[in-house]
Amino acid sequence: MTAKPTMIEFRDVQKYYGDYHALRGINASIRAGEFFSLLGPSGCGKTTLLRTIAGFEEISSGVILIDGKDASTIPANKRPTNMVFQSYAIFPHLTVEENVGFGLRRAGLDKAEMARRVGDALAMVGLTGFGKRAAHALSGGQRQRVALARALILKPKVLLLDEPLSALDKKMREQMQMELIKLQRQVGITFILVTHDQEEALVMSDRIAVMFEGRIVQLDDPETLYRRPKTRQVADFIGTMNFLPATVLSDTPEGCEVEVAGLGRCRIAADQAPPGGNGQETTVGFRPETLTILYDGQAATVRETPGTVEEVVYYGDMTYYDVKLDGVSAAVRLSMRNVPGRPVLDIGTRARVAWSPDALVLFR
């Protein structure tokens, strides 16, 4: 994986719209053949960044290299990138076939070769037999497949996807996520996905760049991003994270000793605790699934604390509990798998809450 060459490189990319500073010094490289996601809330600059790769936005300063070449010298229509637009941008005056074959005009193919390639592209996205349909006679999912086929038929080095799944319903979206992953493995080209849906990014990506206010705040693989978010902001954006105030007692290369409100004295491994001084007032975070409720008869552990159930949210396979730990004002959220013989607790129940040893992440 690390041996793969760089496909896209951003070097201190800045973008202003008048006074508005949309991209504030983007530095990142995207490897050839990886599924890369730009994740962030709306207005964070992720779509702008994607559009700078496509050539639809000019950058104010900095350099973008596409496959080693300075992108500023290549106009949008000559770049080795193709885009799947958020609205899909299917040409309404053309049939499915004509849409998919749109970019092949310049290749000067004869009719038979053209039809063969369009047929192959439609087969790849599962739309065989739809070629003669009018564009407006397609469903949302079909339009998206047409947009994919239309982009991939040109064999780009990079496929850019601008929130392609946001217009689909949940079931369709999950199905398309799996299909996109398979498709990316099949064609082996770089996919760059823009999304505001953290779950989608986690499911699909090899690596994710989390963006806030025009900056990339963390760039990691999904697991690292989920388990070791670098800032509270990232932790809060990706999944659910509980936060409790804490004081650092000792800071050694092996890890930290912290005093956490409600949990007491805890150790945090060095890779989950950035270095800093002792005695500092900080925050620790932990995911709902790293906490568990101990039922009657389960052995006591050193890492447990009493609390009161304040809210119960039943999801079928899981139940989420908001539990107010003794001595802490805000409730923490924890999730329990619903297995036979483990009753769902009522609001107001007193419970013993235990946590796993590597649950805690320290934020400075």
Added chain:
Amino acid sequence: MTSGGVLRRMGRSEAASGLAMISPTASYAILLLAAPLALIFIYSFLTDGYLEIIRTFTFANYLEAWTNELYRVVMLRSLMVALTVTAVTVLLAFPVAYFVSFHVDPSRKSLWLFLITIPFWTSYLIRVFLWKVILGYNGVVNSGLLGLGIISEPLQWINYNVGAVVVTLAHAYAPFAILPIFVALEKIDRSLLEAGQDLGESRFMTFLRVTLPLAMPGVIAAVLIVFIPTIGDFVTPQLVGGPEGRMVANLIQLQYLKLDNYPLGSAIAVSAMVIVTVVSLFFLYLNRRYLRGPES
């Protein structure tokens, strides 16, 4: 089941309330449009007698209208003038509409459209007279050129001919052409243009392959809106056309009011309507092809 019950049910139905709602307009249209048209249609098959109309059915009027050299020339001229005006107007209107739609700041668009419609604040007749003043023997163009010493005597070929008719009509109908094209351009999703470039086409090719086909419904609408009224225009050829610029409406007026030949006038009028209908249907067919109905 009594008829009263049926009527009562009809009275409650949606169709009935719909009909009730359009009935004032419908009766207006029937009385003032359909009825006169039917009358003209009937006249066109009657025989002209001196000072009266003889009620004998005949095709003679149509034979005369379609075979007489004079009428044919005027009809063809009307067709040519209308087509030229349409072509000139639409070709000049497209860039204006394109500019307003694609290059004017969205907050200023309504101001631009407002400015484009300003000529409508003046009566059509006055606008035609204005061109008479501009193009006339002692008009603005001639006195200007004389004053500058470019010409030594007034140009006479700029007024009272087909050219003057074309210029006047093209000016009068420009807003009619700009507005539908503007609307069609406004409706184009801008990401389609980006998609065109993303798929390897230059700006110009994207214009040809995406913008233009999608603007076609507006262009066709503009063509029809300009073509249909100009081919039957009466005032402009009368005022700036001179004898060479006479068009079919002037001919019909001549038959009706000067020569008192209602049947022949009607036959020419009906023939002109048929020609306009055929040309319009052709353009509508083109439009249908660009729009690709859901059935295809």
